[in-house]
Amino acid sequence: MFFRLLPVAVMTALPLLAGADTQPELNVYTHPSFAAEWGPGPAVKEAFEAHCECTLNYTVLDSGGAILQRLRLEGESTPADVVLGLDTGTMASARQIGLLDHHERKLDDLALPIKWKDDTFVPYDWGYFAFVYDTERLPEPPRSLEALIAAPDDLKIILQDPRTSTPGLGFLLWMHSVYGEQAPDKWQQLSGKILATTQSWSDGYFSLFMNGEAPMILSYSTSPAYHMAVDKTDRYQAARFEEGHYLQVEVAALVKTSDNKPLARSFLDFMLTRDFQRHIPLKNVMYPAIDLGSEMPEVFDRLIEPSQALYLDPADVSGIRRRLVNDWLDALTR
Structure with a gap:
């Protein structure tokens, strides 16, 4: 998921003020699974525009890693007002770019499995990384x-690149959380089972896994919810690993150079309303950042529950990320 831009959807709304020729525009950098027709982006756009009297534009980049790279390249000339699609594994790297501003809102009422005190990043969903498998091809x-x-190498899996994909980085951190300094040796043992390492989650899930190229893919414990609720099938399930599963919190942030900071902050506030959050469970297929109560789809009650949540503080990730990526590259090229 590098620099391929998908078409930007633009919706016409009423003028902000009588006699005004144009409306304010909010430019949000995000990734394909959010902005896709089946994702939450279109519904979020419609709902936000209904009360902001503005135009919400998505610039769709291939991954969270691509969003970071675009910000680095554009610097202070970036047209982005908000970045949406980073996570706890990439927060520190994003902060180091120096282009993000404080959100200036309280975050006391979140429904997250961890306490959230960050003054730059606003969470909008969360979940656990897991391997989703095809029960018809892999019953056990x-x-x-x-x-x-330790499985035979004829069991093939699909992973994502930790340099470009937030799930790919999440698995790197998962391996480190379980194995520590032994992780490079474990990567080498795993290498024979890796059918493909894709640049993004969507590339691997839709282009390869759903086309039957491999029976297992790195995804989320929540992924089966979509198949059960929308596709009406129990065929795709998540394997519950006894060591626990790594936690991911997805976030958005305000860009410091934005010309529309009041509107951008309004969008960050909107993210934590029911009008935004109700689209998360079955469109972003993650747990919402607020308690939806009876609006939560019942299929989420049928998902696996990790024996423990594995998690590294974003500041700690910053200190080890480069070394872990280098260890991963060395292990897979021996």
């Missing part, structure tokens, strides 16, 4: 990370 999947690593 590995039930632990160790069992997956």
Whole structure:
């Protein structure tokens, strides 16, 4: 997911003031799974525009990593007002670019499994990384990370690149959380089972996994909810690993150079309303950042629950990320 731009959807709304020729525009950098027709982006756009009297534009980049790279390249000339689609694994790297501003809102009422105190990033959903498998092709999947690593090499899996994909980085952190300094050796043992390492989650899930190229893919424990609720099938399930599963919180942030900061902050506030959050469970297929109560789809009650949540503080990730990526590259090229 590097620099391929998808078409930007623009919707006409009423003028902000009588006699005004143009409306304010809010430019949001995001990734394909959010802005896609089946994702939450179109519904969020419609709902936000209904009360902001503005135009919400999405610039769709291939991944969270591509969003960071675009910000680095554009610097203070970036047209982005908000970036949406980063996560706890990429927060520190995004902060280091120096282009993000404080959100200036309280975050006391979030429904997250961890306490949230960050003054730059606003969470909008969360979930656990997991391996989703095709029950028709793999009736008995590995039930632990160790069992997956020790499985015969004819069991093929699809991963994502940690340099470009937030799930790819999440798995790197998952491996480190479980194995520590032994992780490079475990990567080498796993290498024979890797059918493909894609640049983005969507590339691997839709282009390869759903076309039957491999029976397992790195995804989320929540992914089966979509298949059960929308596709009306139990065929695709998440394997519960006894070591636990790594937690991801997805976030958005205000760009410091934005010419529309009041509107951008209004959007960040809107993210934590029911009009935004109700679209998260079955369109972004993650847990919402607020308690939806009875609006939560019942299929989420049928998902696996990790034995423990594995998680590294974003500041700690910043200190080890480059070394982990280098260890991963070395292990896979031996």
